[in-house]
Amino acid sequence: MTQAPDAPSRPLIHAISLTKRFPVSSGWFRRDRSFAHAVDGVSFQIQRGESFGLVGESGCGKTTTGKLLVRLVDPTEGKIVFDDGEDEPTDIASLSGRSLKSFRRKAQMIFQDPYESMNPRRTIFDTVAEPLKVQKIGGAIERVERVSEMLGMVGLTPPATFLFRYPHELSGGQRQRVAVARALVIEPIFIVADEPTSMLDVSIRTGIMRLMEDLAARLGISYLYITHDLAVARYMCSRIAVMYLGKIVEQGETEEILHNPKHPYTQALLSAVPIPDPSAARPPVKIEGGVSTPIDPPPRCRFYDRCPVADAFCRDSEHPPLEDKGGGRMVACYKA
Amino acid sequence: MHYMTRAGAVRAVDGVTFSVERGQSLGLVGESGCGKSSIAISLLKILPDSARILSGSILLEGVDILPLSEDEMREYRWKRISMVFQAAMNSLDPVYRVGDQIIEALELHVGSAPSEAVERVRELYDLVGLNHSFIPRYPHEYSGGMKQRAIIAMALACEPAIIVADEPTTALDVIVQDRILREMRKVRDALDMSMIYISHDMAVIAEVSDVVGVMYAGRIVEFGETKDVFENPIHPYTRALMSAFPSVTGEKRELATLPGEPPNLLAPPSGCRFHPRCPYATEECRSQPPPTVRRGVHWADCWNPPEDQSP
Amino acid sequence: MSPQRTYSQTQPSLWKARLTLATRSLRQSWTLFLATRIGVIGLAIIAFYALLAAAHPILMMFVWEERVYDPVVGYAFEETRQPAPPSLKHPLGTDPLGRDVLSQLMFSARSEFMLGLLAALVTVSIGTIVGAVSAYFGGVVDAVLMRLADIMIMLPVISVLVVLSALIGVEHFELAIIIGIVSGFGATGVVLKSQALSVVVKPYVEAAKTAGGGHVHVIFVHVVPNLLPLSFLYMMFTVTGAIFSEAVLSFLGLLDVRMSWGLMIHVTESAGYLLQVTEYWWLIFPASLSITLLCSSFYLVGRSLDEVVNPRLRQL
Ligand SMILES: Nc1ncnc2c1ncn2[C@@H]1O[C@H](COP(=O)(O)OP(=O)(O)OP(=O)(O)O)[C@@H](O)[C@H]1O
Ligand SMILES: Nc1ncnc2c1ncn2[C@@H]1O[C@H](COP(=O)(O)OP(=O)(O)O)[C@@H](O)[C@H]1O
Ligand code: SF4
Numbered sequence: 032m033t034q035a036p037d038a039p040s041r042p043l044i045h046a047i048s049l050t051k052r053f054p055v056s057s058g059w060f061r062r063d064r065s066f067a068h069a070v071d072g073v074s075f076q077i078q079r080g081e082s083f084g085l086v087g088e089s090g091c092g093k094t095t096t097g098k099l100l101v102r103l104v105d106p107t108e109g110k111i112v113f114d115d116g117e118d119e120p121t122d123i124a125s126l127s128g129r130s131l132k133s134f135r136r137k138a139q140m141i142f143q144d145p146y147e148s149m150n151p152r153r154t155i156f157d158t159v160a161e162p163l164k165v166q167k168i169g170g171a172i173e174r175v176e177r178v179s180e181m182l183g184m185v186g187l188t189p190p191a192t193f194l195f196r197y198p199h200e201l202s203g204g205q206r207q208r209v210a211v212a213r214a215l216v217i218e219p220i221f222i223v224a225d226e227p228t229s230m231l232d233v234s235i236r237t238g239i240m241r242l243m244e245d246l247a248a249r250l251g252i253s254y255l256y257i258t259h260d261l262a263v264a265r266y267m268c269s270r271i272a273v274m275y276l277g278k279i280v281e282q283g284e285t286e287e288i289l290h291n292p293k294h295p296y297t298q299a300l301l302s303a304v305p306i307p308d309p310s311a312a313r314p315p316v317k318i319e320g321g322v323s324t325p326i327d328p329p330p331r332c333r334f335y336d337r338c339p340v341a342d343a344f345c346r347d348s349e350h351p352p353l354e355d356k357g358g359g360r361m362v363a364c365y366k367a
Numbered sequence: 368m369h370y371m372t373r374a375g376a377v378r379a380v381d382g383v384t385f386s387v388e389r390g391q392s393l394g395l396v397g398e399s400g401c402g403k404s405s406i407a408i409s410l411l412k413i414l415p416d417s418a419r420i421l422s423g424s425i426l427l428e429g430v431d432i433l434p435l436s437e438d439e440m441r442e443y444r445w446k447r448i449s450m451v452f453q454a455a456m457n458s459l460d461p462v463y464r465v466g467d468q469i470i471e472a473l474e475l476h477v478g479s480a481p482s483e484a485v486e487r488v489r490e491l492y493d494l495v496g497l498n499h500s501f502i503p504r505y506p507h508e509y510s511g512g513m514k515q516r517a518i519i520a521m522a523l524a525c526e527p528a529i530i531v532a533d534e535p536t537t538a539l540d541v542i543v544q545d546r547i548l549r550e551m552r553k554v555r556d557a558l559d560m561s562m563i564y565i566s567h568d569m570a571v572i573a574e575v576s577d578v579v580g581v582m583y584a585g586r587i588v589e590f591g592e593t594k595d596v597f598e599n600p601i602h603p604y605t606r607a608l609m610s611a612f613p614s615v616t617g618e619k620r621e622l623a624t625l626p627g628e629p630p631n632l633l634a635p636p637s638g639c640r641f642h643p644r645c646p647y648a649t650e651e652c653r654s655q656p657p658p659t660v661r662r663g664v665h666w667a668d669c670w671n672p673p674e675d676q677s678p
Numbered sequence: 679m680s681p682q683r684t685y686s687q688t689q690p691s692l693w694k695a696r697l698t699l700a701t702r703s704l705r706q707s708w709t710l711f712l713a714t715r716i717g718v719i720g721l722a723i724i725a726f727y728a729l730l731a732a733a734h735p736i737l738m739m740f741v742w743e744e745r746v747y748d749p750v751v752g753y754a755f756e757e758t759r760q761p762a763p764p765s766l767k768h769p770l771g772t773d774p775l776g777r778d779v780l781s782q783l784m785f786s787a788r789s790e791f792m793l794g795l796l797a798a799l800v801t802v803s804i805g806t807i808v809g810a811v812s813a814y815f816g817g818v819v820d821a822v823l824m825r826l827a828d829i830m831i832m833l834p835v836i837s838v839l840v841v842l843s844a845l846i847g848v849e850h851f852e853l854a855i856i857i858g859i860v861s862g863f864g865a866t867g868v869v870l871k872s873q874a875l876s877v878v879v880k881p882y883v884e885a886a887k888t889a890g891g892g893h894v895h896v897i898f899v900h901v902v903p904n905l906l907p908l909s910f911l912y913m914m915f916t917v918t919g920a921i922f923s924e925a926v927l928s929f930l931g932l933l934d935v936r937m938s939w940g941l942m943i944h945v946t947e948s949a950g951y952l953l954q955v956t957e958y959w960w961l962i963f964p965a966s967l968s969i970t971l972l973c974s975s976f977y978l979v980g981r982s983l984d985e986v987v988n989p990r991l992r993q994l
């Protein structure tokens with residue numbers, strides 16, 4: 032992790048009470064509109080060169096948070112202060128026109144599904160060169176050079192044999208490497224990686240994880256690393272935030288959270304991970320069912336319905352605030 | 368079993384032999400495309416048009432089901448052997464109530480009377496841990512995990528002797544997966560049923576199975592009691608798979624990367640099919656099929672197995 | 679590998695590589711197309727009529743006497759009775775006005791092609807853009823375009839044409855443009871929009887936006903190319919529709935065309951021969967068979983293209 036001496040006080044990304052509500056039309060009448068609270072008052076900081084993890088079950092708002100950070104989705108409320116140390120710190124949500132386009136040179140996203148994240152009708156060269164083209168960087172010759180160099184860097188060698196292939200001619204792992212190459216080709220300083228390995232086989236998965244780690248160290252890139260797999264988060268992230276129904280419920284150093292989870296949800300999540308050791312007995316998971324719906328949730332603790340230790344106080348109070356419980360560990364629970 | 372395609376025959380399953388005892392769970396593990404699902408559909412003889420079983424036999428309670436006609440096979444499917452597909456939750460018909468779909472299956476296959484069938488559905492819902500209030504609801508009112516459990520209930524409807532589960536939890540979250548794994552183990556014990564559980568996840572396999580078969584490129588390359596395979600893996604591929612798996616709670620070790628790609632089954636490599644990716648490959652691996660190394664019931668096909676470390 | 683070497687290896691082949699790719703994918707599609715059979719039959723019929731169309735001016739120039747064989751103003755002087763049955767001089771006989779039927783048939787083939795292809799081109803260009811834009815922007819743009827589509831779909835085309843032909847006179851060119859606009863902004867646009875809806879939510883569209891791609895870039899680089907297979911299919915169906923509409927409209931006498939297959943039947947009908955088909959078969963049969971054949975040939979080609987571009991329909 033590379034950090035400038037004056038950096039600690041100035042994170043690369045500072046999300047402040049970030050909120051995104053999607054309107055969902057219920058019934059035929061426009062009036063009784065409901066909202067899916069996909070991301071609900073989320074705050075966190077990502078330091079330069081850091082890989083920050085976001086974990087949680089599907090539908091808890093991880094992808095939406097990621098898309099907010101690269102302005103694929105506009106926030107309903109809240110701010111995202113982006114401070115690359117060169118320009119003035121700016122709120123990503125306020126960008127438009129030219130300033131948005133220059134922000135896009137600095138922040139990129141890698142998508143979950145390597146089979147869907149590439150246009151099937153375009154060659155690998157077209158795909159990887161696209162950011163260069165839309166940002167008008169370099170001429171045709173330079174772009175070929177740059178793309179080849181990138182493909183070499185992500186381990187697709189010799190690059191010349193990959194340039195003019197189509198995505199369907201590559202395996203899942205190779206495609207995800209192409210996706211990494213596309214994200215890196217304009218030398219961003221921040222990348223949102225949305226479950227980049229969850230659709231890949233184990234044997235290929237480690238390769239991509241290694242690659243991303245290695246590139247981050249070499250190029251000083253910061254990640255928001257989204258995953259539902261705690262084991263992957265452990266290898267990729269120094270700090271993680273656990274999300275549940277649009278809220279961060281626990282946040283802190285990865286190793287500490289994994290060894291001493293404080294929030295009942297984190298505890299359940301951890302105990303549900305199968306252990307690759309036939310003689311190890313796992314304690315029973317205390318919670319039931321799936322994630323409840325994010326559509327107009329009641330104001331109380333989002334986890335209340337499934338919480339094994341909930342009591343009347345939890346039922347009658349607001350959602351608990353994310354508080355520092357010592358040592359930088361933030362937990363949103365009245366009983367932790 | 369081969370798939371006949373324009374590009375030639377894909378040898379998806381190539382000389383695989385295994386047996387499952389009553390009440391036992393067999394886990395099949397391997398990378399995607401190694402032929403796990405192909406084994407599953409062969410066992411039930413629900414093959415797509417392009418697939419052919421060229422040779423071999425499948426003995427179900429002593430009867431070879433391969434030569435059976437489609438009509439005779441129908442007698443076996445559901446009643447003696449049934450299956451939970453990969454992403455089966457999408458196979459529920461969205462326009463019918465889930466309960467009705469199970470009742471229909473029951474009436475069709477066992478010819479039970481409607482009132483009996485309703486009673487049976489209640490029992491099945493209890494068995495897989497679903498609330499009775501969900502019986503008359505439509506599939507879209509179920510969550511992914513609940514749909515998967517309903518599918519399992521349906522597969523159990525006729526009390527089959529064996530159930531083939533192809534990645535039943537792959538698309539689900541860990542908490543839901545945990546619940547389903549527990550239900551399946553419970554049901555298996557309650558009904559003294561055999562189970563073939565297919566997954567690419569070593570950890571899941573470690574939890575559900577008594578015996579494990581590790582598949583690579585259409586073949587089982589290692590087979591044995593789960594404990595033996597996990598504690599003393601013989602085949603380099605098994606070892607690579609295990610060290611590629613990150614662990615949440617254990618010590619944080621370096622993850623091994625398996626170089627290369629799974630082989631193309633149109634033209635599998637000569638000799639040992641793993642040789643292009645194997646760190647221990649020698650000259651004979653490239654040219655000769657590897658011999659079988661046996662340690663009790665535990666065996667693997669490899670030229671250069673490690674020393675036996677079991678006490 | 680150094681950048682310099684990569685450059686020298688790949689640069690000279692940049693366009694060559696693209697060309698090779700294009701020909702390769704064309705060849706693959708062609709193989710698949712050939713395998714569909716119905717497409718080949720369709721293509722053969724189309725080729726036959728294209729040949730007829732191409733042969734007409736040549737025959738007129740070198741073989742046929744203009745006075746006799748002109749499809750509109752010619753007259754078969756040597757025949758005593760009109761319509762005359764097929765003979766050596768007039769292989770398909772003459773019509774009630776003494777004009778050579780074969781010449782009419784061949785002359786019309788060309789305008790049928792022009793009409794069909796022009797209508798299809800207009801339909802598909804409009805439909806693709808409307809579909810892509812509507813799906814991509816959504817909101818107000820979508821609402822406006824879709825209401826327009828509703829109007830186009832409900833428009834009583836025949837009545838509009840009656841009025842228009844009274845006002846300005848509708849020939850093949852105008853008809854093609856009208857059909858193109860109505861179907862492009864109407865049904866075809868709606869179909870292509872529903873396809874485009876599944877394209878605009880693809881992660882590669884989001885990746886393009888994250889890279890800084892603007893609306894025009896995303897629409898023309900990502901959305902439109904992924905609609906093309908379907909557009910092409912609808913193009914074939916529009917050809918069928920246009921030829922058929924023309925036949926119906928000229929049969930009803932609503933068009934100001936000089937000659938067409940529909941008009942040939944119209945003339946037969948207005949001269950009172952329509953009910954004596956068995957006796958005067960050459961008046962009806964060649965024209966109506968041609969309409970049926972050419973319409974179905976484009977449809978057949980469309981169906982087999984559907985199979986080529988849509989792998990789910992491919993039979994292994
Ligand atoms: N219908 C088919 N036609 C042609 N080839 C097929 C067909 N189905 C599977 N295959 C090929 O057979 C091989 C084995 O496929 P199979 O689906 O059994 O793999 P799997 O181990 O279940 O993988 P996964 O973990 O992705 O489910 C693969 O190479 C695959 O491409
Ligand atoms: N465009 C959208 N419109 C409506 N609801 C959405 C939209 N995108 C996401 N959501 C909802 O927001 C919640 C969080 O989604 P997402 O961020 O994709 O979760 P995750 O990535 O954690 O699986 C889900 O309930 C999802 O259904
Ligand atoms: S606040 Fe109460 S309901 Fe919420 S997680 Fe803590 S104990 Fe459970």
Ligand code: SF4
Pocket residue numbers: 602603604639640641642643645646647648649652657668669670671672
């Ligand atoms: S036989 Fe050779 S190549 Fe195959 S697994 Fe054993 S050592 Fe590796």
Ligand SMILES: [Mg+2]
Pocket residue numbers: 090093094
């Ligand atoms: Mg997601």
Ligand SMILES: [Mg+2]
Pocket residue numbers: 403404405453533534
């Ligand atoms: Mg499978």
